[in-house]
Amino acid sequence: MSVLAGVRAAIIDLDGTMLDTIPDFHVAINGMRAELGLGPITQEQIALMVGKGSENLIRSVLALDWDESRIEAAFAQAMDAYQRHYLSINGNYSTLFPQVIEGLSAMKAQGLRLACVTNKPISFTTPLLKLKGLSEFFEVVYGGDSLPRKKPDPLPLQTVCADFDLPPSQVVAIGDSSNDAQAARAAGCPVLTVPYGYNHGESIHETDSDGIVGTLLEAASLIRSHHTNS
Numbered sequence: 001m002s003v004l005a006g007v008r009a010a011i012i013d014l015d016g017t018m019l020d021t022i023p024d025f026h027v028a029i030n031g032m033r034a035e036l037g038l039g040p041i042t043q044e045q046i047a048l049m050v051g052k053g054s055e056n057l058i059r060s061v062l063a064l065d066w067d068e069s070r071i072e073a074a075f076a077q078a079m080d081a082y083q084r085h086y087l088s089i090n091g092n093y094s095t096l097f098p099q100v101i102e103g104l105s106a107m108k109a110q111g112l113r114l115a116c117v118t119n120k121p122i123s124f125t126t127p128l129l130k131l132k133g134l135s136e137f138f139e140v141v142y143g144g145d146s147l148p149r150k151k152p153d154p155l156p157l158q159t160v161c162a163d164f165d166l167p168p169s170q171v172v173a174i175g176d177s178s179n180d181a182q183a184a185r186a187a188g189c190p191v192l193t194v195p196y197g198y199n200h201g202e203s204i205h206e207t208d209s210d211g212i213v214g215t216l217l218e219a220a221s222l223i224r225s226h227h228t229n230s
C-alpha cells in the first residue's frame, strides 16, 4: 500500500471511529422527540442517520413522522431541544472503541501529527474529547460548524493540511463512513476506514478506501510498516 509511504500526519474522525456515540444520540434525540410529542426511536434507526451533522440528523429524525412543511415549522424548536438534551448528557452514555487510546499513542510515538475532524458541532466535540481523555492527542480539532463546509466537502481536510504545512499525500484520513472517504479523495489524502462505525447502512466494503483497519492500533501499525523516512 504505497500510498501510505511518507505519511506524516493523520486526520481522525470522531463518531463511529473513536467513540461509539449512538447511545448519547439516542438519549438526546428521544428527549427532543418527547418534547415535540413524538414517540421514541431505536439506536439502530439512529445509526443509519448519523454522520452528516446535526441539521441533517434532526431533519431525518423528524421525517420519520412529519412531512416537509411540518418539519420546517418546528425545526428551530427541535434543534434547540436536541442541543439542550445533548449537551446535558454529552459523553455519559458513549464509550471508546477498542484500542483507540493505544492507536493514538502509537501514532504519536511514531511522530505523526494528529488532527480530529468531525461533523459533530464543535460545542459538543470539545467537551466530549476532554471527558474521554482524547484532547491531548490532537493539535487541531474542527467540528462540523467550524468551517464554511463540512465533510464530504474536502475543506476541513484541506485546512488541516494547510495548518500542518503538509501536502495532502502526506496526510492520511481515518474514518468510518463514505463522508470521510469522499472528503479524503476530493482533498487528495490517502484514506483508511474502520468497519465498526456508522456508514449510513452500507457495508464499509462499498466505500472507496486504501485499506480497512480493524482498530486505530492496526492503522498505526500499517502506517509504520509503510513509512519510508523520506
Ligand SMILES: O=C(O)COP(=O)(O)O
Binding pocket: 013, 014, 015, 016, 050, 051, 052, 053, 054, 117, 118, 119, 120, 121, 151
Ligand atoms: O455528528 C455527526 O454527524 C457525525 O460526525 P463524525 O464526522 O464524527 O462521524
Ligand SMILES: [Mg+2]
Binding pocket: 013, 014, 015, 016, 017, 051, 175, 176, 177, 197, 198
Ligand atoms: Mg464518523
